[in-house]
Amino acid sequence: MNEVALMRQLHRHGHSSRIELATILKLDAKTVTNLTRELLKKRYIRTIGLAPIDRGRPRQILQLNNRVLQAIGIYLQEDAVHGAVIDLEGHISHKISAPISGKGSQKALLQTLRKIAAQLLRQSKVKVMGIGLAFPGIYDIQTQRIIECAHLPPWKGICMPEVLKGVYRGPFFFDSFTRAKALAELWYGAARTLENFILIDAGVGIGCAIVTQGQLQTGATHLAGEIGHMIVDRQGLRCRCGRLGCLETVSSLETVQRRMQKITGRSRQQLSVSAMAELLTSDNPAIRASVTEAGQALGLALANLVQLLNPAHIVLAGDMLALGPLFIQSVNAGLTEYSIPTFRHAVRVVPGTLGEDGALLGAGILALQPLFAS
Numbered sequence: 273m274n275e276v277a278l279m280r281q282l283h284r285h286g287h288s289s290r291i292e293l294a295t296i297l298k299l300d301a302k303t304v305t306n307l308t309r310e311l312l313k314k315r316y317i318r319t320i321g322l323a324p325i326d327r328g329r330p331r332q333i334l335q336l337n338n339r340v341l342q343a344i345g346i347y348l349q350e351d352a353v354h355g356a357v358i359d360l361e362g363h364i365s366h367k368i369s370a371p372i373s374g375k376g377s378q379k380a381l382l383q384t385l386r387k388i389a390a391q392l393l394r395q396s397k398v399k400v401m402g403i404g405l406a407f408p409g410i411y412d413i414q415t416q417r418i419i420e421c422a423h424l425p426p427w428k429g430i431c432m433p434e435v436l437k438g439v440y441r442g443p444f445f446f447d448s449f450t451r452a453k454a455l456a457e458l459w460y461g462a463a464r465t466l467e468n469f470i471l472i473d474a475g476v477g478i479g480c481a482i483v484t485q486g487q488l489q490t491g492a493t494h495l496a497g498e499i500g501h502m503i504v505d506r507q508g509l510r511c512r513c514g515r516l517g518c519l520e521t522v523s524s525l526e527t528v529q530r531r532m533q534k535i536t537g538r539s540r541q542q543l544s545v546s547a548m549a550e551l552l553t554s555d556n557p558a559i560r561a562s563v564t565e566a567g568q569a570l571g572l573a574l575a576n577l578v579q580l581l582n583p584a585h586i587v588l589a590g591d592m593l594a595l596g597p598l599f600i601q602s603v604n605a606g607l608t609e610y611s612i613p614t615f616r617h618a619v620r621v622v623p624g625t626l627g628e629d630g631a632l633l634g635a636g637i638l639a640l641q642p643l644f645a646s
Contacts, residue, residue: 274299278307280644282317282336283360289323289331308334315340316643336360341643343400344392345636346385347449348407350374350423350476355388357396358636362460364629366395378426386439393440402443403436404638406452406631408477413494422512423476445638450479450497451488452634453589453624458483459637461625462587470583471624472499474570474599475525475590482581500524502573523570525591531562545594552596563595564602571606578607579615589624 277297282288288296294304311317318337322330338360346355351374356367368391370384389403409421411432421427432446454471457463463471467486473479478500482489490496500520501513508517521527529543532551535558536543551559574586592599604621624630 274303275307275311276644278304279311279316279336282334283644287320287333287335289333291331293334340398341401341640342396342398343636343639344389344396344403345632345634345639346388346392346403346405347452347631347635348372348385348405348424348427349449349631350408353384353388354632355392356632356636357392357400358633358640360640362456362633364632366392367632368392372424372426374424374426376426378430381424381426382430382435385435386437389436390439400442400639401643402445402639403440404452404635404640405432405435405444405446406449406635406638407446408449410448410495410498420513443639443642445642447638448479448481448497449473449631449634451481451490452638453626453630454481454483454488454587454634455637455641456626456630456634457587457589457624458486460633461630462622463585466585466587468583469585469587470574470577470581471587471589472570472574473590474523474588474592478520478524478570478590480577482583499573499577502576504569504573519569519573523566523573528562528566528592528595532559535559535562545591549595552598560598563598564605566592567599567602568606568609571603571608572610574603574607575610575616578611578619582615583619586619586621587624588621589626589630593623593627 278293281293281296290304290308294301308317315337317334320333320335323333341360343358344355345358346353352369352371354369356364358364368388370388372381372384407427408423409418409427411418416432418427418430436444450473453473457471463469468484471481480497480499482497501511501518503517504519504522505517509521510516511518511521529540529548532543532548533540552563588600588603600623608616626633
């Protein structure tokens with residue numbers, strides 16, 4: 273516990289002397305000396321010079337050895353697997369990707385995941401602290417098995433501890449990619465200075481992660497945050513989950529894409545995110561309405577969430593941000609229209625800063641954060 277506390281202090285504040293660490297952690301000097309000796313031996317920390325003082329010997333300054341404290345992060349998307357080596361400073365190296373198909377077999381999906389993990393283990397220059405996997409879908413915390421994944425059917429039914437079977441026997445951590453993105457924004461992005469916020473991941477689906485006092489809130493069975501399947505229109509379209517009028521049927525990237533297909537006559541393949549963003553630069557009111565309606569509907573859902581949880585910040589992430597400022601403006605407009613003013617004035621909406629790398633960084637953090645958790 274003392275070792276974890278010492279590393280956590282260095283992680284938060286960058287560097288310290290042994291005397292400063294002893295004072296902050298309320299430990300005696302001998303205990304801190306023994307702890308740092310062990311951590312230096314493991315190469316988890318390193319010395320970075322001497323700090324001059326008025327009297328006595330200069331104090332040796334200690335810092336986490338970020339380049340040694342590395343993990344592998346793997347992000348399972350609906351159509352691809354991305355992997356990389358992540359260090360404690362948030363640097364990404366050896367990034368690789370491989371395509372997958374929702375129509376492929378479960379065996380083929382696992383083979384791709386294992387191939388990427390094995391390749392990254394070979395390429396890492398140091399022994400990694402663990403492997404983290406960020407994925408779509410809902411899993412049962414008791415059986416640790418995926419119970420639902422509408423956007424990637426082969427993922428359903430997979431037992432998580434067996435994902436890297438035959439490839440890696442070290443520490444393996446996993447969670448939804450929305451919560452992974454929240455961790456990444458907390459460590460390296462828009463939420464770095466925030467203690468309490470909600471992250472909304474708006475893309476093919478709509479996910480939500482809740483952070484209070486710097487900690488992810490997962491709920492009793494690790495299912496908290498399924499805002500995408502909040503019912504917003506009882507007579508609405510049928511969702512992939514089988515119910516009518518889920519938020520994803522009115523606010524997701526797929527919904528906007530489908531609306532633009534009807535307006536333009538283009539195929540789904542022709543309407544990439546960048547192509548949709550290009551269309552929005554025109555003055556076509558129907559094209560712009562496809563985004564404003566989606567954003568305002570999301571703002572309505574967030575108004576209910578804000579009045580329930582009273583967060584200080586909402587961090588918006590996901591592919592919908594690539595559509596440009598119109599989407600965020602529409603979310604803010606819906607939030608303002610449907611919120612009680614007192615609640616609306618207390619919350620600020622900010623865009624995430626990590627983009628496509630958010631989930632990959634978050635996956636790496638899943639494996640790194642146990643170093644700092646007592």
